[in-house]
Amino acid sequence: MKLTTITLLIAVAAFVAVPVSVPAADDTQLKAATRDVESGTKKIGEGVETTAKGVGKTVTEGAKVTGEKLKESGKAAEPKAKSAWESTKEGAASLTESVKTFFGRLFSS
Secondary structure, three states: OHHHHHHHHHHHHHHHHHHHHOOOOOOHHHHHHHHHHHHHHHHHHHHHHHHHHHHHHHHHHHHHHHHHHHHHHHHHHOOOOOOHHHHHHHHHHHHHHHHHHHHHHHHHO
């Protein structure tokens, strides 16, 4: 049993000693790639922000134009307002015609 325990201790010591003796890996490429990703992400964020502002302005201006068009079409659909004189004149003409018709039928029988 002692041989197995000693063998196990030697194996564990070998595994522990190996990583200590290995030189540190060069991570400059990893750091550069990470900076590239961060930079790209910031640019994408700025692009999204600019796009969102553009969409917002387009919607706002589109709503303004649509409102103006609706207002114009509403005015075009309205009947022309008559002046008080035109209404009085038409009413008098209608009354005169009704009186003529009444007396015309009265005396024609």
